[in-house]
Amino acid sequence: MPHSKHVENGRNICWSRLLRDKRHYTSWVHLNVKKGEMMRDKIQNFLRGRYGTDSLSKFLLILALAGMFLPIFIKKAFVFYYAGLLLLIYSYFRIFSRNIAKRSAENAAFLRKTSKITGFFRKKKLHFEQRKTHKFFRCPGCGQDIRVPKGKGNIVITCPKCRKEFQARS
Numbered sequence: 001m002p003h004s005k006h007v008e009n010g011r012n013i014c015w016s017r018l019l020r021d022k023r024h025y026t027s028w029v030h031l032n033v034k035k036g037e038m039m040r041d042k043i044q045n046f047l048r049g050r051y052g053t054d055s056l057s058k059f060l061l062i063l064a065l066a067g068m069f070l071p072i073f074i075k076k077a078f079v080f081y082y083a084g085l086l087l088l089i090y091s092y093f094r095i096f097s098r099n100i101a102k103r104s105a106e107n108a109a110f111l112r113k114t115s116k117i118t119g120f121f122r123k124k125k126l127h128f129e130q131r132k133t134h135k136f137f138r139c140p141g142c143g144q145d146i147r148v149p150k151g152k153g154n155i156v157i158t159c160p161k162c163r164k165e166f167q168a169r170s
Contacts, residue, residue, distance in 0.1 A: 047096075049098055050095070050096050050097065050098060051094065051095060051096070051097045051098070051099070051100050051103040051104075052095060053095055054094075054103070054104075054107045055107060055110060055111060055114075056094065056106060056107045056110040056111075057091045057094045057095050057107075059110070060087050060088075060090060060091035060094070061087075061088065061091045063084070063087050064084040064085070064087035064088035064091060065084065065088075066084065067080040067081065067083050067084025067085075067087060068080075068081050068084035068085065068088070069084075070084070094106070123145070130147070132150070133149065133150060134147045134148060134149055134150060135147075135148050135149075135150050135168075135170045136148075137157060137166075137168050139159040139161065139162060139164060139166070140164065140166055141159060141162045141164035142159060142161050142162040142164070144159055144160070144161040144162070146159060146160070148168070148170045149170065150170055151170065152170040153169065153170065154167060154168075154169050155167070155168060155169075155170055
């Protein structure tokens with residue numbers, strides 16, 4: 001009905017123009033607001049004040065989905081399905097929780113425990129991306145990773161951390 005016309009004194013007038021009157025404001029809003037927008041607003045109002053997703057909840061969701069799909073490929077693995085279901089419930093509990101301080105502390109503890117693993121893979125990825133332009137060496141004194149441009153021949157490398165000098169071929 002938002003596109004229908006109204007005849008007034010022989011002229012066609014759009015409904016939205018008629019409904020701009022303050023007493024018809026609510027009708028005008030309902031005519032012009034799409035159902036998807038109304039649903040989005042309801043979801044936003046529901047999620048206001050909730051914790052939301054973080055690294056731990058994403059990790060739990062991935063584990064839950066993997067556990068729930070594992071019985072498809074392995075027979076008699078129904079235990080994984082129920083474990084995945086419990087992880088899914090716990091992940092949604094974390095996402096919709098209003099206790100933000102506690103969920104943040106849980107996520108910080110998770111990130112502390114996984115930082116060594118993620119840091120290792122992040123460093124390997126960085127070394128792989130720069131493998132054509134740089135060579136990486138480890139200091140024999142302190143173990144610091146040192147990046148040196150490729151193609152310089154035999155060079156003396158000074159560790160920026162412990163100041164130990166060693167020779168290497170770049």
